[in-house]
Amino acid sequence: MRNCKDHKTCINEALIKAETICKQKGVKFTKLRKQVLKLIWKSHSYVKAYDLLEELKKIDSSAKPPTVYRSLDFLIDNGFIHKVQSLNAFVACTHPQEHKECYFLICKNCKSIEECCSEKISKVMNSEATRNNFNTNQVTLEISGICQECIN
Amino acid sequence: MRNCKDHKTCINEALIKAETICKQKGVKFTKLRKQVLKLIWKSHSYVKAYDLLEELKKIDSSAKPPTVYRSLDFLIDNGFIHKVQSLNAFVACTHPQEHKECYFLICKNCKSIEECCSEKISKVMNSEATRNNFNTNQVTLEISGICQECIN
DNA sequence: AAATGAATGTTATAATATAACATAATTAAT
DNA sequence: ATTAATTATGTTATATTATAACATTCATTT
Structure with a gap:
């Protein structure tokens, strides 16, 4: 992530990968969930839920805390992001599905x-x-x- | 902690130890800080800040969030308790000053x-x-x- | 086309934590 | 001893993080 040459490509690859995994698993990678994952990837670092909410509001002004937290829950449950406990923040997973400790x-x-x-x-x-x-x-x-x- | 024979003795020892360490370090183990540490030890497990606040209010009805959080900060800074990040909770340290990872x-x-x-x-x-x-x-x-x- | 279940929308509020300023207590400096 | 400085606590207010509960919409199955 830090070392990617072209972060746009890197984001797109991550989104495509997520799409593929969701298809495999039979879970829905909805527009909202995709948007949230994209925003997290965009950050290049960890992000706070309410900052994410602000970003999301720029796209959909009706977004509210549950909008974000539900998507975060989905993304965590399916291994696309992690929660950083010591920061109350969220970070994209760089290798979903290949996951060990x-x-x-x-x-x-x-x-x-x-x-x-x-x-x-x-x-x-x-x-x-x-x-x-x-x-x-x-x-x-x-x-x-x-x-x-x-x-x- | 879990295996102590007599938890009252165990709490008292911890408080005396804290007292000694504070004296050594030249920091103040005030009544309030001592009370908070005692309450944490009493729990036998991890405790949440606002549960602690409720307990504290039984002793001093004027206690408020900063009362608790400041004491927690002091106790953390001096190694008498730890914050459990994944639970937003606090736990007594069983071996202050001998601390490694x-x-x-x-x-x-x-x-x-x-x-x-x-x-x-x-x-x-x-x-x-x-x-x-x-x-x-x-x-x-x-x-x-x-x-x-x-x-x- | 109706029924079901999953996802999202919406309102409200719970839970966790800190900022900012006032006052009191302790310690240091004069 | 008195003043000044520092540290701790009191107090009010609010920021930050997160979820509950119920309504509506959307997708899928029957």
């Missing part, structure tokens, strides 16, 4: 966010859960700090 | 929460951060699922 690197300086996957982390997580006899359902791993770009 | 096991069934530390996780976290040239400031790791007790 993943984590986020959040830069406090430039507000960028990077979604990362790591076999190692997944393994340690699993071993910790096992050690505690814990039946894991959902992992939230968010790392806040200063990114590569901003350190230099 | 730690994570939470949150049972969706019985609402228990367990604070765990693991060298392994810390190491993997560090190696991942290094690999991404990321300067970590704060790690949020919250694992939601079903606990040992509730599985059986």
Whole structure:
């Protein structure tokens, strides 16, 4: 996302991918849901629900909080976006359907966010859960700090 | 916490420990802050800010949101409690000052929460951060699922 | 064409959190 | 000791995040 050459193409690919996945799953990728996903992708970073609502209002002035939150719920449930718990924000998923445990690197300086996957982390997580006899359902791993770009 | 024999003793020890640490640090463990910490410890689990406010009102009817949130901020800043991001809740820290990276096991069934530390996780976290040239400031790791007790 | 269920529209409000300014208490400086 | 400065708390108001509840529209099936 951060490193894409042409973000418009990148957005379109994401939307097409979502469309395809929805067809496969037999769920409806409605105009509204598509618009919301597009707006999230457009941001290049994480977005807040009410900022999204403002953007949506530019397209459809009758948009209201439930309009946004319902679409967000759909997009989360189907793996197209993630909620960033420590920021009360939402971010596009860069690899829907290929999903394992993943984590986020959040830069406090430039507000960028990077979604990362790591076999190692997944393994340690699993071993910790096992050690505690814990039946894991959902992992939230968010790392806040200063990114590569901003350190230099 | 979950396994303490006598929770009253356990709370008192925690309060005394907090008192000592505050003295060491030269910060003020005021009556209010102590009360809030006590209420959090009393819960045996995580607590929501406004539930805390209700409890506090029983002691001091003039308590208001900022009363609670300021104390929570103090307690977080000084490492006596943690915020559980995925629940918008707060939980007592079971080992203030000995703090490394730690994570939470949150049972969706019985609402228990367990604070765990693991060298392994810390190491993997560090190696991942290094690999991404990321300067970590704060790690949020919250694992939601079903606990040992509730599985059986 | 009617019935069903899913999605959206709409109103209202719940839940979480902070800003801003006033007052009180504590600590430091004179 | 008195004043000044700082820190903590009191108080009012409001910002931010999210959902409940019910009405309507739209798509799909019968």
